[in-house]
Amino acid sequence: MLGAAASGIGSAAASAVGTSVGDEVYKYGKELFHDVSRRVDNDLENNYERLIEHAEKLCARRDDILAQAKTKQVTQVCEAWISRVMKIEKEVQELETKYKKEKSKKRTFNQLWNGSSESRAELNKSMAEKCEKWHNLWLEGKFEIGMVVKKLPEPRLKLNMEGMTDPNEIAQQICGELKSKRCLLLLDEVWEVLDLPLIGMYDNEKDSKVVLATRHRHVCYDMETDEEINVQRLSEASALQMFKVKVGRNANLPGIEPIAKLVVNECAGLPLLIDKVASIFRRKDNFHLWNDGLRSLRRWPSIKIQGINELIDYLKFCYEDLDDEVKKVCFLYGAIYPEDYEIYIDYLLECWRAEGFIHDANEFRDARGKGHSILDELINVSLLEKSEKINHVRMNKVLRNMALNISSRSCNFKVLVKPREGLQEAPNEEEWKQANRISLMDNKLCTLPEMPDCNELSTLLLQRNRDLRSIPELFFGCMENLRVLDLHGTGIASLPSSISCLKCLRALYLNSCICLRELCYLEGLEHLEVLDIRDTRINHFPIQIGRLIQLKCLRMSLSNFGIGNSSNVEFPQNVFSSLSLLEELQIDVDPNNRSWEATVKAITKEVATLKHLTSLSICFPTVDCLQSFISASPLWKDFRFTFQFSVGYHDSTRYQILDFFEYQIRNCLKFANGEGVDPIISDVLLETDAFELIGHKGASRLSDFGIKSINKMRGCLIEGCDEIETIVHCNSEGRSALECLEKMYINNVPKLESIWEGPIHAGSLARLTTLTLRRCLKLKKIFSNGMIEQLFKLEHLSIEECPEIEEIITESENNGLKPDAFPRLKMVVLSDLPKVKSIWTDDSLKWPSLESIKISMCQMLTRLPFNNDNAISLRCIEANQSWWSALVWQDDAIEKRLRSIWLQSSS
Template identity: 60%
Template sequence: MKQKIDYANDLENNYKRLIEKAEKLYARREDIVIEADKYKTKQLTKECDLWISRVTNGEEDVRELTTKYENEQSKKAKWRRHSKRAKLSKSMVEKCEELHSLWLEGKFERGIMVEKLPERVRTLHAAKIEDKPSLYKVVEEILGLLKDRDVKRIGLWGSGGIGKTTIMRNLNNHEDIAKMFDIVIWVTISKDRSEEKLQRAITDRLKMNMEGITNPDEIAWRISKELECKKYLLLLDEVWNILDLPKLGIQDNQQGFQGEKVGQNVNLPSIEPIAKLVVRECAGFPLLIDKVASTFKQKKDNSFLWNYGLTSLRRWDSFKVQGMDELIEFLKFCYEGLDSEDKKFCFLYGALYPEDCEIHRDYLIECWRAEGFICDANKFSDAHGEGHKILQFRDARDEGHKMLLDLINVSLLEESEKMNHVRMNKVLRNMALKISSKSKTFKVLVKTREGLQEPPNAVEWQQVNRISLIDNKLCSLPDLPDCNNVSTLFLQRNRDLKVIPDTFFGCMQNLRVLDLHGTGIESLPSSVSLLKCLRALYLNSCISLMELHYLEELELEVLDIRGTGINHLPIQIGGLLQLKCLRMSLSNFGRGQSRDVKIHPNVFLNLYLLEELRIDVDPNNREWEALVEAIIEEVATLKCLTSLSICFPKVDCLKSFISKSPLWKDFRFTFQFSVGYHDSISYGILDCFEYQRCFKFANGEGVNPVISEVLAETDAFGLIGHKGASRLSDFGIENINRMRVCLIEGCDEIETIVQGNSVDRSALEWLEKMCISNAQKLESIWEGPVHAGSLTRLTSLTLQRCPKLKKIFSNGMIEQLFKLEHLSVEECPEIEEIITNSENTGLEPEALPKLRTLVLSGLLKVESICTDDSLKWPTLERITISRCQLLTRLPLNKENAPYLRCIEGDQLWWTALEWKEDAIKGRFESFFKSN
């Protein structure tokens, strides 16, 4: 009876305990569910699923007990119901014990998650092709082949950009594929992707546990075992080289197809070098290689026949291959698919340049515009309020860049490794020349790099529309060639050409583009004045040209006279009223016989249509200073200016310009401003990136508000030899936040870049690349707190010759650098550790997730990169170490840095390195390269 009374009296307390236990249990369940939702590739274990089900059932019991309690509490005369209260209270005690046991079981020491089984198909983003019959037809054809049991491999060949990847992605997503295969594996292969990376991609897709397994043969065996009972489809995108699939673990009973076309003779010592040249001539086109290889197979091991075949192939037209015409027709498919005649002409125009020539984008677009290939009636506008309608040069350049991109997207032109340049594949160039030879409106005479000493004959001049004689040894030209149909004449880099006959241009009334740059001419002939249609004239690098004559009556839009022998401001420029783009240099001004720089007033005031102006100077010759100040006064008033590249000798000169120019802050205005004198090689980093607004400030002092105002509009900034500022942030955080590239060179008073204590917001939000060199007092990059959002876009950091620099990543700055790809620290003798513990406490293993290259050189005190090997280095590919004698350990272990493939350093340094285990050294031994 006493026990029942106790239960009855403790009803309220037991109810509170029940609710507390239940809430605690539900919280653990909620935590598990939230954790499970984080991982889309994982699922709860069956044990955990069962536990959640039991918690849910217990929740029903708790609700039932709660309802009974609430009913009991609402009734009066409780002393009459001791029995019911005692029974309810006892049930609560028992349920509390049950809930507590469930809570303890919910700790799951072995984890709550397991990997989901791989889905059959991972849907990929793919452009719709239902309205593109040519691509849709290929997908349907491949589907038909996949249903054929005898077909094991399918090759999809074609030039870049014609839609191979789009076809593959649509095939991957096709509803029939999921029905046909147990699993579909997609792997994108880059040029430099190793077999280990390919194996990893396959094992990741199959969700295979490969922890601790690094032997490629073992991985291949496991892959083959995993797949042997599956019907699978392996889709390989961007295959550049022959793949040894069995070596990766992809087994089948097919024989390899290496050497099928040309036989084993290709490996003979006398044949192999020729075979490589043959492949090179094919310019990477698999279809062309296939056709050519079939022909060369007949030559067997006869090196004479191989050599003859190579010579014939280089002549192209004399090389007869079965199917070659069909190949050309295939390539012409991309050309015929262009949506306008102008765009086709733009492609054919690229063949005027020498084979493998890198062509500057803006120059090519200027030629296209001058020829009339770029024209959009919707973009005509009134330029100066007088009703004179013109096509804005900036709009035409934008239109040209779009056309250029269209040609690149269909692989008719290629991106060049050289910044802001394009090139034409030699096979496509040959095709363009062949198309031009059959055209009535685009006939060309192209003789480039042939060593010509004599000009073409009279008939050749007469029969064509465009002539290219680039890079020859011409010494003379005909007196009066009959070529009224010629619209472009390229004579550039004929350095032996010193004189052009006075009547040479007498029958070229339709000439629109004339390029004479790099020739040895000393003057222009008087017949130049007859070129009424001439729109673009290039005389740059004509170092012997001293005067500009006979141009006043022309309607030139583009004139380039950089690097000529002209040592004064030609007054003739002021007569070119239609000029829209002018590039000139003042490097020779004041030199030679004329010691005084002549200033002709109002030369630039007359150029009211001028949109783009570039004036180069020689920093070692100050004779141009007074002249450029006068030029700037006039240029500041131009109403159509959209781009200006110029050097201001003093800050006051810059101040005068920005106060008078109505346009320079317009969002479409681009500039390359320099202030002060400096050695041009010091700011090379700023010229290595294509940014619209570049500002170089050299040998200045203090913080001038004019500099800050321009800096606020700048993408790439170079501060060179500056005095009177200890921090970059002294120029104002709001003024440096737009910067994407920053170079600090020889600034002896700079102590840090940003002082975080003096700002209350993020800084350098858009900075992508920073290079600090010869900063004698630099002690850190960042002082004080690093606000969230600062430096989050930084991809490259270079520190050179900073003798007082002791710390690189301060105050948790490293946590913001999740896009940093390249870190280089050189000649900084006070640095002892790259990542210091005191500045980066609690650093996560995922820090620096994008770092690919690490360069350390001349760090005499550095003892470690970081104190332990806890960082994962998930993308690190290359480490270069030199003259770091105290660096005896690398932060590497058996599992981290999975993509590290090169460790470059001194052999003695490598031999002296200390390792936790021999197995770690063994893992990286093959990657070491002595420097």
């Protein structure tokens, strides 16, 4: 006990001594910390100031060099130096942010004691290293003038033209000088056809080139250019990048990035506008100025903004240069739709026709043709542009603002345009009175004025106001000059009686009015030419349609026929017979509701007698029904007649094949769940551009329908056909097959063993650009002997879920394959091919156009047919990590080259 007590006392004493010493150490350490902290802070501040100084000196030297070389060609060494300096601006911003963050922190001795003060020291060290690095970079930038600017070649001609006045003599002398030389002629802003021989540019054997830039597409056509490149608007990312480069360092100010994106969005991807706007924002050096600049830009064109108005004057010149008033008013009409809105071309042309813009074409077909010519002209001069969505156009926001500005100063084109503004209440009646074209589409309107006074109104767009449940009874009472009325996608259940007042109405759109049950009061629409009542709740045939004797285009659906009112499913006789001027007819059905079958059979008999029909889209329930129409109609084989025929029942009435084309297909046939080879199908195939064969039985190959019958088709989709074994079988005496085929899609054809059997005659598959094979369980051979030689236009190849394929290009079928095979192939997709071991046996093919290859679930494919010299256009190999790691390489150089373009996928 005594020992224990003594031990305890000793420990306490030692503890007391330790605490005393610790206090002294802590106190000393604290003083030392404050001293060190002051020194670190001083060093940090000094290094930060040095950093900014070096960055400014570097940027100043870069700007001097750029100014020096503004009209000259910079050397590669100088370009590399400038590129390195460009990256520094971002580094400065990052270090500046870190510095301010560190400066704002309150440092304590306990943080130092606990080892959490490393970040400030690391930042200090990083700044010091950057200072040294940037100083050396500044020294490297002391270029001599010869190091900045490349020595340009001597002039290509040095001709003495003194005393020459005859253009032919001058041209001959230029031609003589160029005869033995290879030259490049660049022509910008070409407004009309240029006679190249007139300036001495004749064809020569030295492969000279002429590159021209023009806003008028006809110039390219008339000058017979070999290739046309449509310069698209910049993408969002590219536009933002260009804007930042033009603005310079002010684009990197704190909080500016979100505003910069909004500013760029206002420029609609137009490089000229981005350049002008960037020059304005380059002078704004704080958040408030940027915010105010964005506000001003959004108010333009109601306020003047220096620089932009000059650009608009330039664009307006293209408008003023249009050679007639019809084209001008057609352009202005595009502004009543929202900015960048994708306008369906057929709909737009119908509105132009209804408005009277196209007044010198009696037939609807001719009016469409003239409308397409006007549209093409507007696209050619860049006042409208083609959308990525097929058969659609759009007007970008800059040109739309210009059009609205022009309309505001016009007496004959006063517009009230408020689409997509979230309106819940309609504009006041005074605004209605002043306008002759009103667009309130895509809002949240619940009500409309009782009887607005707008006798001059010719177009009223109210589509997709889904909360609009009813229209006041007298609403249309003072709109006797209305020509276009679009109510599609609204919530209305019926039409008001005042619609009968619309004596001048030419186009009425009620499609997708899913609550609309009745079609009443149409007898007064004596000049109506277009009526669209697809996808409504109407469950019987509206007999009033028969009284619209001027009707030229009718689109309707039978999907609800017989639902809830089976007694009215009967088709009234002589309705279509009375529509003697009808040119275009589209009838949609619900594939899951067969109650429309009897109605279609009755309709078919009357439609076949129409003398002016030029376009028909309809679903025939049976081959016999199709036969009935074909045998009775004198027009269907007329070269001007277009059709979309669906025969038989299928889950979907959509024509999938049409989605794969970048242009409009005229004639399409879908044959679903049929049997055998009926002569009437072969007969229709003779006129068919795109064919879908779905769930067919009783045929082992497509060519059973006749080689001649399938030769016109441009697109072919074969799906779920359990008995198809090959696509084409040819004998040695046969003719070429599938001469016009551009796109082929084969999906879920379990017995397919090959695409081609027998000899392949010249011209077969000569236009094929896309081949897709999916879920072909027995397929082993894709390209049979001689097939690849015909595929010189193939661009896209996709093979998926074909478990028996071992080689994409089978060696036994393609002995002696030339290196220039597949000259245009751009994209290859290989997916879920468990047995595939090779694309091609070696790296002998050139693959000159191949840009991307996507590979997934091909675990036995361990070699790629590429080397350091072939596949020069390859930019992307998309595959997962495990597959890439298992690849076998001929040498490290190839692996290094391809690794740089490998994109890791998640699959």
